[in-house]
Amino acid sequence: MAPGTKQPFGDEQKLAAWLAFNCELGDVITMRQLRAAIGGEDGPNEAEHLNRRLRMLRQRDGWQIPSARDDASLGHDEYRLDAKGWYPGSGKARPRLDTPSDSVRRQVFERDGRACVVCGVAAGEMYDDRPGRRVRLTLGHRVPGKRLDREVSVNELQTECARCNETVRDELPDPVTLPELLPRIRKLPRADKRTLLEWVRAGERTKSKVDLLYVEIRRLSAAERSLMIENLEKGAG
Secondary structure (H helix, E strand, O other), X not given: OOOOOOOOOOHHHHHHHHHHHHOOOOOEEEHHHHHHHHOEOOEOOOOOOHHHHHHHHHXXXXXXXXXXXXXXXXXXXXXXXXXXXXXXXXXXXXXXXXXXXXXXXXXXXXXXXXXXXXXXXXXXXEEOOEEEEEOOEEEEEOOXXXXXXXXXXXXXXXXXXXXXXXXXXXXXXXXXXXXXXXXXXXXXOHHHHHHHHHHHHHOXXXXXXXXXXXXXXXXXXXXXXXXXXXXXXXXXX
């Protein structure tokens, strides 16, 4: 039962509680396990909307539960627990449901060129440091940690990948260490080392004219990008 009421927990709350108290970070869980975990006395819960409940845990409650769509190392109907979000008994208020409309989502994605504004990856690309893990885009507030008071307007939202999403910025793995980086840096050509040195000294990566043009091209419509490709093919030939 939900605290202070006679109402039974819904599937989302049951899922969150079971994951919080029965699973550790990094555990791989199957759909069958999840259905059995929230099933009643009559047997495993076979509700077709279970996948939607998992998506709600990710979008609303801050859980990170990648599937085979996100990580090719996972099998069909397998999920991995990467970060825990809100759950009954956590002692925190549940985040308010403020899901943007489809229209708002489209506007934000189009405005941001369908790429994460934090790290720059685009939908469908692979993460450089995680081969096999495909980028999935979502929306986040420009100012993290303000879900209870922020609007879901176009101006308040930005495009983010699942790794950079505001609900998990504090749940990312520990950053790489200097001993881990040095061997890779030593293998770079001298010219690349000089470029890297300039970036580190400046505290930012200097973008070339080609980089800047590519960012702008990504914001073109599909038809305009096709025309751009034709023009580039003629000019580069």
